[in-house]
Amino acid sequence: MPDSPRSTRPAPPPEPVAVTLTVNGAERTLKIAPWTSLLDALRLHLDLTGTKKGCDHGQCGACTVLVDGRRINACLTLAVMQEGRSVTTVEGLARGDALHPLQEAFIACDALQCGYCTPGQLCSAAGLLAEGKARSDDDIRELMSGNICRCGAYPGIVAAIRSVMNRRATDGDAP
Amino acid sequence: MRPFRYARAAHLDDAIAAGSESGTAFVAGGTNLFDLMKADVLRPDTLVDVSRLPLDTIDDTPDGGLRLGALARNADTAYDPRVQSRYPMLARAILAGASPQLRNMATNGGNLMQRTRCYYFYDTATPCNKRAPGSGCGAIGGVNRIHAILGASPSCIAVHPSDLCVALAALAATVRVTGPDGERTVPFAAFHRLPGDTPERDTTLEPGELITAIDLPPQGFAAHSTYLKVRDRASYAFALVSVAAALDIDGGTIREARLALGGVAHKPWRDSGAEAALAGKPATPATFAEAAGIVLRDARAHDHNAFKIGLARRAIVRALTEAAGGKHP
Ligand SMILES: Cc1cc2nc3c(=O)[nH]c(=O)nc-3n(C[C@H](O)[C@H](O)[C@H](O)COP(=O)(O)OP(=O)(O)OC[C@H]3O[C@@H](n4cnc5c(N)ncnc54)[C@H](O)[C@@H]3O)c2cc1C
Ligand code: SF4
Ligand code: FES
Ligand code: FES
Numbered sequence: 001m002p003d004s005p006r007s008t009r010p011a012p013p014p015e016p017v018a019v020t021l022t023v024n025g026a027e028r029t030l031k032i033a034p035w036t037s038l039l040d041a042l043r044l045h046l047d048l049t050g051t052k053k054g055c056d057h058g059q060c061g062a063c064t065v066l067v068d069g070r071r072i073n074a075c076l077t078l079a080v081m082q083e084g085r086s087v088t089t090v091e092g093l094a095r096g097d098a099l100h101p102l103q104e105a106f107i108a109c110d111a112l113q114c115g116y117c118t119p120g121q122l123c124s125a126a127g128l129l130a131e132g133k134a135r136s137d138d139d140i141r142e143l144m145s146g147n148i149c150r151c152g153a154y155p156g157i158v159a160a161i162r163s164v165m166n167r168r169a170t171d172g173d174a175p
Numbered sequence: 176m177r178p179f180r181y182a183r184a185a186h187l188d189d190a191i192a193a194g195s196e197s198g199t200a201f202v203a204g205g206t207n208l209f210d211l212m213k214a215d216v217l218r219p220d221t222l223v224d225v226s227r228l229p230l231d232t233i234d235d236t237p238d239g240g241l242r243l244g245a246l247a248r249n250a251d252t253a254y255d256p257r258v259q260s261r262y263p264m265l266a267r268a269i270l271a272g273a274s275p276q277l278r279n280m281a282t283n284g285g286n287l288m289q290r291t292r293c294y295y296f297y298d299t300a301t302p303c304n305k306r307a308p309g310s311g312c313g314a315i316g317g318v319n320r321i322h323a324i325l326g327a328s329p330s331c332i333a334v335h336p337s338d339l340c341v342a343l344a345a346l347a348a349t350v351r352v353t354g355p356d357g358e359r360t361v362p363f364a365a366f367h368r369l370p371g372d373t374p375e376r377d378t379t380l381e382p383g384e385l386i387t388a389i390d391l392p393p394q395g396f397a398a399h400s401t402y403l404k405v406r407d408r409a410s411y412a413f414a415l416v417s418v419a420a421a422l423d424i425d426g427g428t429i430r431e432a433r434l435a436l437g438g439v440a441h442k443p444w445r446d447s448g449a450e451a452a453l454a455g456k457p458a459t460p461a462t463f464a465e466a467a468g469i470v471l472r473d474a475r476a477h478d479h480n481a482f483k484i485g486l487a488r489r490a491i492v493r494a495l496t497e498a499a500g501g502k503h504p
Contacts, residue, residue, distance in 0.1 A: 017181065034181035034222075037209070057210050064276055073276045076206045080181055081224055124276065131275070133254070145410035146274025 019080050023048065024092030034080050039063045041079035042089060050090040050119045054148070061147035064120040064127070065089050071127025073146075090119035093126065101167065102126060105160035113151035121147050125161050129168070137162060176212045180221040184228060187353060187385070193223045195355050195383030201225050203246055203282040206273075207289040214297050216290075216306055226282070230387050233257065239393035245284030245351075245386040249339065250275065252283055262391060264400035264419055268342035271404040274411050284386035287340060287350065287366065290377065291333035291441075292413055294318065304330045305374040320479040321415065324487070325471075326440040331374030332477060334438055335367060336413050341437035342402055344445040345419035348391050354384035367442030374441070396421035396433065396498075403494040404437075405486060414438035416487045418494035422458065429453050434466060434495070439474075439487055446470045458499040460492060467491035 016031040023046060030045050039056070042048045042065070054062030056075045063074040066088040093100035102125050105111070112118045124147045134140045140158050149157065184190035194201055200219035202208050203226050211217040231246040233255050241261065243252055252258055253269035273281060295301045295313030302311035314322050314332050322332040343363050350361040367378050380386070400421035406412040417437035423430040432453035435445040449469040456462040467488045474484045 033178070035176045035179060056213060058206055058274075058277055061274065061276060070279045071276045072280050073206070076204075076209045076277075077280065078181070078205065078209075081183075081202070081205065081226060083183075127275065127279075142410055143275050146276045148411075 017080055019083055021079065021082060021084075022086040024088060030079065032079060034078065036079050037075055038065070038067075038077050038079045038082055038087070039074035042074060042087070048089050048091055051123075052116055052119055054117070054120075059148075060117070060120075061124055062117055062120040064123040064147065066123055066127055066130075069127075069130055071124050088123070088126075090122050093122060100126070101164050102129075102160065105163045106157070109156045109160035109163060110153075111156035111160040112149075112153050117147060117149045117151075117153075121149065121157055125157075125164075128161065129164065134161075134165065140165075176209070177215070177218055179219055181224065182221065183224040187228055187230075187387070190223055190225050190228060190385055191353060191355060191383060193221070194385060196221065197382075199223055201385060203285040204248070204277075204280040206277050206281050207285060211290060211297075215299050216297060225385065230284075231282075236390060241391045242351075243283050243389045243391065245388055246282045248279055249273070249281040249283065249286060250278040253278065261397055262342075262346065262395040263397055264395075264402050264421055265339070265342040265346065265391070268338045268402040268404075268417075268419060271402060271414075271417070272338035283339070283389055286337055287343075287386060287389070288378065288380070289337055292321065292336045293333040294321075296333065305333060305370075305377075308373075308375045315477065318479060319477040321413070321438075322477055322480050323440050324474045324476055324480060324483045325436075325444055326369045326442070327475070328370045328372065328374070330372050331370035331441065333370070333374065333441055335377070335440070335442050336438075337443070338402070338404060338414060338417060338437060340367070340443045341417055341419045341435050343389060343391075344443035345400075345421050345433040345435040346391055346395065347433070348389050350386055351388040351390060352380060352384045353387050354381055358387075360390075363443075364445060370441045377441075394423075394431075396423060399424050399498045399500060400433075401494055401497045403490055403497065405490055416483055416490050418487075418490045420491070420494035420498040422453070422495070422498050424458055424499060427457055429456050429458050429462070432466070432495075434470065434491065436470065436487060436491070439483060444470075453495075458495075460496060463492045463495040464488075466495065 020029045052062035054060035058073045058076045065074045198220040202222045230244045232244045234242045249269050253266045258266050295303045301313040323334050348363045350366045404414045404417040414437045419435045421433040432450045449466040453466050
C-alpha cells in the first residue's frame with residue numbers, strides 16, 4: 001500500500017451495505033453507505049442520539065460506546081467493521097427504570113454540568129470498571145483521560161467512579 | 176469522508192491480493208486512517224479490512240522471545256502478563272500513548288504505520304512534501320514547535336509520533352511482513368526511514384505488503400528499563416520528547432545499554448554510539464550525561480523547538496537514572 005493512497009479512479013457509487021449489529025440487546029439491521037461511522041449509524045440511522053459527536057477525530061471521548069463490552073471511540077470506526085458485534089450505548093446502561101450505578105453516582109456526586117460529555121464519560125467509566133485496572137484516584141484520572149469535559153466536572157467524575165468502585169469492593173456483587 | 180469500496184479480508188492471501196491494487200488501503204483499528212480520511216489527507220477508493228485476520232495473538236517464540244501479532248490491540252499487548260513481566264518498558268510505552276478507548280482499537284501493525292502529527296501534513300490548504308510531494312514544507316519557516324531536532328532534511332522536519340515504536344527500537348525488535356513476493360523480516364532500525372528527499376515514504380514497507388507480527392528478542396531488560404514521556408499535558412497527548420532506556424547492570428557497571436528517543440526525528444531515534452559509550456562504564460549521572468551529549472551531538476533546532484534539545488538532554492539522564500534503579504551510586 002502506498003503511503004498516500006490518492007485515487008485516480010472515479011469515486012464508486014454509494015452502494016449501501018447491510019450491517020447487522022446487536023444494539024443495547026436488540027438485533028438491528030441497517031442498509032448504509034460503507035463509509036458510515038459507527039457514531040453516525042447510531043445517531044442518524046438508529047436515532048440513538050445519546051452518544052455525542054464532539055470532535056469526530058478521536059480527541060474527546062464524547063462518542064465512547066462499548067463494543068463487546070470494551071470501550072471504543074465510535075467516531076473512528078465504521079459501522080460495517082463492527083458487523084455481528086454487540087454495541088452498548090448510554091441508552092443501554094440502565095435496566096428499565098433502574099439507573100446504572102454509575103448513572104446514580106454521577107447524579108449523587110454532581111459529576112456533570114452541561115452534560116454533553118456525560119454519555120461518553122458513563123460508557124468509558126463502565127469500560128474502566130470492566131477492565132479492572134484502576135486502584136487509586138490517580139489511576140481513575142489516567143484511565144479516564146480519554147474523556148474531555150469542557151465544564152471541568154472532573155472532581156465529581158472521579159468521585160462518582162470511586163464511589164461505585166468502593167461499593168463493589170464492599171458488596172462484592174458487580175452491578 | 177469520500178466514498179470508497181469496502182471489503183473484509185477473510186484470509187491473508189485475499190488481503191495481499193487486494194492490497195496490491197493502487198488506491199487501496201488496509202484498515203485495522205482505523206484510528207489513524209479514518210482521522211486522515213476525514214481530513215481529506217488520505218483518499219483511498221478501496222478499503223481492505225484486515226482487522227479480523229487471525230494475526231491477533233501474542234505467542235512465545237522458541238528462542239525465548241515473544242511474537243506480537245500485528246492485529247493484537249495495543250491495550251491487549253500492554254496488559255499481556257508476559258509483556259508486563261518480561262518487557263515492562265514496552266508496556267509502559269504503550270500505556271503512555273493515546274487513551275484507553277484508542278488503545279482498545281489501535282493495533283500493533285497500525286501503530287507502526289501511523290503518520291506524523293505535523294499540522295501542515297493535516298492541513299490540505301498548506302504545502303507539505305509528505306502529503307503532496309514537491310509542494311514544499313509548511314513547517315520550515317512556519318510553526319515548528321513539535322518538529323525534529325535530529326535527522327531532518329530540507330524537505331521535511333516531521334517527527335514520528337509513536338510511543339510503542341520507541342520501545343520496539345530500543346528492544347531491537349524485528350518486523351515480519353508478507354507481500355505479493357512472500358514473507359520477509361525487517362530489523363526495526365530499518366523499518367522507518369529518514370525523510371531525505373522522499374518524505375512521502377515513512378517506512379521501507381513496499382506497496383501491498385502487510386505487517387503480520389513483531390518479534391521481540393529474549394532480552395527484555397526487565398530489571399533496569401523505563402519509558403519516559405514528556406508532553407504538554409499529563410495524559411492523552413503526543414510526546415514532545417520521549418526516552419526508552421534499558422540497562423543490563425552488573426555490580427554497578429553497565430554491561431549493555433539501549434537508548435532510543437521519540438518526538439525528535441522522522442523515525443524512532445536509536446543511537447548505538449551512545450549505547451556503546453555506556454557499556455563498561457559505572458551507572459552514574461556523569462556517564463548518563465555523556466551519553467546524552469553523544470545522542471544530541473548533531474541536534475539542530477528550528478525557530479520554535481530549541482527547547483527540545485535541552486529537554487531531551489535532561490530526559491535522557493532522568494530515564495537512564497530511573498532505569499538504573501533510581502540509585503545514584
Ligand atoms: C487523539 C489521538 C491520540 C493519540 N495519541 C497517541 C500517542 O500518544 N502515542 C501513540 O503512539 N499513538 C497515539 N495515537 C495514534 C494511535 O496509536 C494510532 O492511530 C494507532 O496505533 C493506529 O493503529 P490502527 O490499528 O488504528 O491503524 P489504522 O488507522 O487502521 O491504520 C493506520 C495505517 O496503517 C496501515 N496498516 C494498518 N495495519 C497494517 C498492517 N498490519 N500492515 C500494513 N499496514 C497496516 C493502514 O493502511 C493505515 O495506513 C493517537 C491517536 C489519536 C486519534
Ligand atoms: S515537516 Fe514534513 S510533514 Fe510537516 S509540512 Fe514539512 S514536509 Fe509536510
Ligand atoms: S467524537 Fe469521537 S472522540 Fe470526539
Ligand atoms: S459536563 Fe459539560 S462537557 Fe462535561
